[in-house]
Structure formats: C-alpha cells, structure tokens
Amino acid sequence: xxxxxxxxxxxxEALLAAITVHEFxxxxxxxxxxxxxxxxxxxxxxxxxxxxDPIGTVLLLLAGFGWGKPVPVNxxxxxxxxxxxxxxxxxxxxxxxxxxxxxxLPVKLGILAWHSPWDFSFGFAGEGFVPDLVGALVFFNLMLxxxxxxxxxxxxxxxxxxxILPQETAGRLARLAVYGPMILMVLxxxxxxxxxxxxWAVLGPLVDGVAALFxxxxx
Numbered sequence: 001x002x003x004x005x006x007x008x009x010x011x012x013e014a015l016l017a018a019i020t021v022h023e024f025x026x027x028x029x030x031x032x033x034x035x036x037x038x039x040x041x042x043x044x045x046x047x048x049x050x051x052x053d054p055i056g057t058v059l060l061l062l063a064g065f066g067w068g069k070p071v072p073v074n075x076x077x078x079x080x081x082x083x084x085x086x087x088x089x090x091x092x093x094x095x096x097x098x099x100x101x102x103x104x105l106p107v108k109l110g111i112l113a114w115h116s117p118w119d120f121s122f123g124f125a126g127e128g129f130v131p132d133l134v135g136a137l138v139f140f141n142l143m144l145x146x147x148x149x150x151x152x153x154x155x156x157x158x159x160x161x162x163x164i165l166p167q168e169t170a171g172r173l174a175r176l177a178v179y180g181p182m183i184l185m186v187l188x189x190x191x192x193x194x195x196x197x198x199x200w201a202v203l204g205p206l207v208d209g210v211a212a213l214f215x216x217x218x219x
Contacts, residue, residue, distance in 0.1 A: 006132065010117065014136035016048050018096055018144045019068040023051040025095035026071040029088045035077035043071055070154075082170065086163025089156040096145035097210070103137045104214035114217040139219060142207045147199070153180030 024046050027038035042050050056067035071088075078084035106112035115131040117139045149157040158180065162170045191197040212218045 007117070010132045010136040011140070013133060014117075014140040015144075017137060018099070018141045019056075020046060020048045020051050021095050021099050021141075022092035022144055022148070023068040023071055025091040026073070026088055029091035030071065030073045030078065033084045033087060034079045035074050035088075037072045037074050037077070041072060043069075082163040082167075084163075086160045089159035089163065090149075092156055093145040093149050096141040100138045100141035100145070100210070101214050103134050103141075104211070107134060107138075107215040107217065114215055116217070116219050118219060138211055138215060139207065142210055143203065146203050146206045150199075150202075152183055153177040155180070155184075 023043065027043035027045075030037065031039045031044055038044060045051075051068040053067055053069045056069075073085070073088055075082075075085050078088065080087070107114045112134060113131045115135040117132075117136045148155050149160070151157040151161045153176070158173075158177070162174055165173065187198050191199060208219050
C-alpha cells in the first residue's frame with residue numbers, strides 16, 4: 001500500500017506540474033502575440049491554482065489523470081492571424097517537451113538514477129523522492145505534449161492544423177470540430193472495453209522514443 005500511495009503521489013505531482021507549465025505557456029504565448037486576455041485573468045502564472053479545473057482536479061486526485069482550465073484566447077488580437085493561433089496552440093506541447101528534456105538531463109549525464117514510473121519496486125528500495133519524481137515528470141510531460149498534438153478537436157493539434165493548412169482546407173476541417181469530443185470518447189471507450197488502446201498505440205512509441213533520447217533509458 002505504501003508503494004502504491006507513493007506512486008499515486010508522484011503521478012499527481014508530475015501531472016500538476018505538467019498541466020501548469022502547459023497552460024502557462026499557452027497564456028504567455030498569447031500575451032506575447034498581442035492578446036492580453038489570459039494575462040488579465042491571471043493565467044500568465046506558474047501558480048497551479050491559476051490553472052486548475054474543478055472536475056479535472058478531482059479526477060487528478062482520485063484517478064491520477066486530469067486537465068487544466070483552457071486558456072482564453074481572442075484570435076482577433078493575435079498577430080500573424082491564423083499562424084498566431086497555431087503558435088499559441090503549440091506552445092503548451094513545446095513547453096512540456098522542453099521541461100521533460102531539462103528534468104531528464106541529470107539522468108542522461110549519469111548524475112541521477114533512472115526510475116521508471118512503472119517500476120514500483122523502487123518503493124521498497126527506499127532510493128529517494130527525486131528519481132521517482134523525475135521519471136514521472138519525464139513521462140507525463142511527454143504524454144501530455146503528444147496527446148495534445150493529436151489533430152482532434154478540442155486538442156491543441158487541431159488548432160495547429162487550422163493555422164498551418166491552406167485557408168480553404170482549414171475551413172473544411174473546422175466544420176468537423178463538433179465531432180471531436182465524440183471521437184475522443186470513442187477512442188477512450190475502446191481502450192477501456194477491449195484489449196486494444198488506439199491512443200497508446202500511437203502515443204506510446206513517441207513517448208518511449210523521446211524519453212529514451214532524453215534519458216538514455218526506456219520506460
């Protein structure tokens with residue numbers, strides 16, 4: 001039980017940090033590109049309380065996964081038009097990848113032991129808080145980054161696609177936005193109801209590959 005609780009605690013801490021950095025980066029990018037909406041609402045902040053969503057926070061504490069409040073962005077104020085919106089959308093994922101790389105650096109340099117977030121045996125070894133947290137931070141930052149880059153609305157990847165595709169193609173794609181939440185629900189349901197997880201089939205190799213690049217180890 002102690003090992004499980006320790007694993008849950010590291011998961012919640014890492015997710016909270018990853019979500020905070022993700023949402024802060026959206027807000028900062030929007031502010032730098034001319035839209036001060038998020039700044040006026042106190043979202044250009046690394047205080048987790050500024051980014052917590054009530055339901056997402058409850059699930060974070062109870063189930064070990066969750067989400068933050070979406071950052072309000074008024075595209076009318078952004079410089080570079082649709083490209084500006086794409087830059088705001090991709091900022092969160094870029095920040096998560098950078099954070100994963102930075103916290104993984106001591107592992108890559110051999111300064112810190114590598115603890116996979118899935119290896120609960122470290123809980124018995126008593127080898128410390130920091131390696132456990134680093135493993136969780138690397139995993140959840142990469143997972144949050146690549147998940148959000150999926151081109152499915154309302155994920156960030158959809159807004160990136162709308163910003164970089166030709167205008168006519170982006171207009172046709174935008175009409176599919178209403179189906180995005182349903183698509184995500186179906187993908188999650190398939191993962192829970194069958195032995196096949198379509199999201200992990202796509203994201204798993206990316207997360208594991210980049211983690212191996214950053215740390216020299218795999219999950």
